[in-house]
Amino acid sequence: METLLVAGILLDLAWFILAFFAFYYVLKSWIKSRYNINLLMVFLVLFLIVYSFNTTSSLFIYLLGGNRFSITPYIYNKIGENLTIGYIMANLLILSSLQFLLYLRNYKVLYTLPIVCGLILFMALYLTVNDIINILFALIVIAAILIDGIRNKNGIEIGVAFINMFVLSCFTVDMLVPNVILGILRVVASFMVFLGFSGILDKTIFPDKEMEDKIKNTWITRMVVKKI
Amino acid sequence: MINQDTLTLTIEILQSIVRIYSVFIVFPLLLIILSRRLIQEKQKTGTYNRIRIIILSIFVTVFWLETWEFLGYQVPFVSLELSGFEAEDFSFYNFGLGLAVSLGILLATYTYKLKYFYFTSLYMFFGLFILFLYTGTSLILMPYIYVCAITSLVFLFYIGFKLKDSGALGVGIYFLLSFLTLFTPEEGILALSDIIMSFAYLNFGLLFGLGYFKPFKPKTKKEFRGN
Numbered sequence: 001m002e003t004l005l006v007a008g009i010l011l012d013l014a015w016f017i018l019a020f021f022a023f024y025y026v027l028k029s030w031i032k033s034r035y036n037i038n039l040l041m042v043f044l045v046l047f048l049i050v051y052s053f054n055t056t057s058s059l060f061i062y063l064l065g066g067n068r069f070s071i072t073p074y075i076y077n078k079i080g081e082n083l084t085i086g087y088i089m090a091n092l093l094i095l096s097s098l099q100f101l102l103y104l105r106n107y108k109v110l111y112t113l114p115i116v117c118g119l120i121l122f123m124a125l126y127l128t129v130n131d132i133i134n135i136l137f138a139l140i141v142i143a144a145i146l147i148d149g150i151r152n153k154n155g156i157e158i159g160v161a162f163i164n165m166f167v168l169s170c171f172t173v174d175m176l177v178p179n180v181i182l183g184i185l186r187v188v189a190s191f192m193v194f195l196g197f198s199g200i201l202d203k204t205i206f207p208d209k210e211m212e213d214k215i216k217n218t219w220i221t222r223m224v225v226k227k228i
Numbered sequence: 229m230i231n232q233d234t235l236t237l238t239i240e241i242l243q244s245i246v247r248i249y250s251v252f253i254v255f256p257l258l259l260i261i262l263s264r265r266l267i268q269e270k271q272k273t274g275t276y277n278r279i280r281i282i283i284l285s286i287f288v289t290v291f292w293l294e295t296w297e298f299l300g301y302q303v304p305f306v307s308l309e310l311s312g313f314e315a316e317d318f319s320f321y322n323f324g325l326g327l328a329v330s331l332g333i334l335l336a337t338y339t340y341k342l343k344y345f346y347f348t349s350l351y352m353f354f355g356l357f358i359l360f361l362y363t364g365t366s367l368i369l370m371p372y373i374y375v376c377a378i379t380s381l382v383f384l385f386y387i388g389f390k391l392k393d394s395g396a397l398g399v400g401i402y403f404l405l406s407f408l409t410l411f412t413p414e415e416g417i418l419a420l421s422d423i424i425m426s427f428a429y430l431n432f433g434l435l436f437g438l439g440y441f442k443p444f445k446p447k448t449k450k451e452f453r454g455n
Contacts, residue, residue, distance in 0.1 A: 112348040120355035127363040 159196020
């Protein structure tokens with residue numbers, strides 16, 4: 001039991017540190033470039049950290065006894081059948097990622113789609129206990145962003161896709177084994193977010209060969225000119 | 229003095245004539261005319277005119293709901309409950325009604341070139357439909373239909389007069405006349421007003437489809453030169 005507790009603390013610390021580093025890199029790129037899309041990513045990562053702290057989906061807390069109500073009493077107050085603040089925050093994160101994708105690809109006719117989807121998802125949670133439609137929607141958004149990121153060789157997009165994966169892994173389950181799996185998934189997801197936002201994915205897996213060749217050729221030309 | 233039973237029978241016969249006229253004469257003719265125009269324009273220009281497609285879709289959905297009203301009232305083995313004519317949630321009739329008003333908003337946003345809002349009404353309508361399939365209720369369908377109907381009416385009239393667009397104005401007048409039939413009584417002597425309004429919007433639809441509704445004179449070259 002003690003080993004599991006220590007493992008739980010380490011897993012939770014790991015995702016928090018990785019998320020913090022992702023926030024640092026995304027803030028740095030916004031300060032450097034001041035593009036609106038970088039600002040959107042800053043808010044996305046910050047919101048993610050705030051959300052994660054408040055869901056108490058921590059393995060550590062589960063192993064302690066899982067009395068979530070004493071730590072975050074408001075997060076599980078229900079409006080209707082199953083609409084809680086936790087669900088609202090989770091859905092807002094996923095919808096923000098979808099808005100990010102649409103803004104990036106400049107699909108103007110689809111700009112109002114996330115707002116309408118949000119309304120429908122909240123009404124669904126208000127009317128029924130079942131949250132399958134929310135999970136399905138999140139999976140569709142993850143797939144769309146991931147496919148677009150891989151096709152366009154964009155590490156940041158892949159990072160955003162894994163933000164949604166992280167949000168999905170924060171859904172609480174009252175069983176030990178699934179909670180351990182979700183705990184590991186959180187670390188993996190936050191690691192991928194860190195890789196995507198820090199630019200490591202762009203440099204290692206999606207290097208821009210054309211740009212590299214251009215730079216090499218420029219250096220070679222300069223060296224030749226100097227010799228002459 | 230007219231006997232109450234005779235009056236009721238006369239009103240019912242007239243209402244049946246209106247429904248038969250609508251489903252078997254007006255709408256089939258209208259859809260054939262609008263489809264032919266669309267195909268002819270495609271052959272001439274090489275591309276489909278999107279506004280014609282939207283107007284055709286509006287009339288197809290109105291035909292859908294007129295057919296369900298006809299089936300509910302006139303066909304013995306199809307009850308009013310099945311057609312959903314008086315339902316408060318999604319039914320065959322209300323599906324057509326919701327889609328028609330959503331397409332009305334689409335026509336208004338497309339004509340006025342509000343690119344960000346082109347398909348918002350359709351997203352909302354199909355979202356409510358998915359919600360209905362998932363939970364068994366759509367919660368806000370009827371308020372959505374009324375809000376959309378009024379918004380599309382206001383928009384279509386505004387765009388029709390501002391941009392001098394006969395298409396938008398024509399659809400706006402058509403919607404207004406059909407909307408007014410909701411407020412006319414269907415029983416007693418005053419039911420005659422409902423019958424007259426129904427004939428009015430059906431015949432107006434036919435005139436619009438045939439291309440006779442052109443309230444705005446097209447500008448000639450002489451006018452542009454200020455002669």
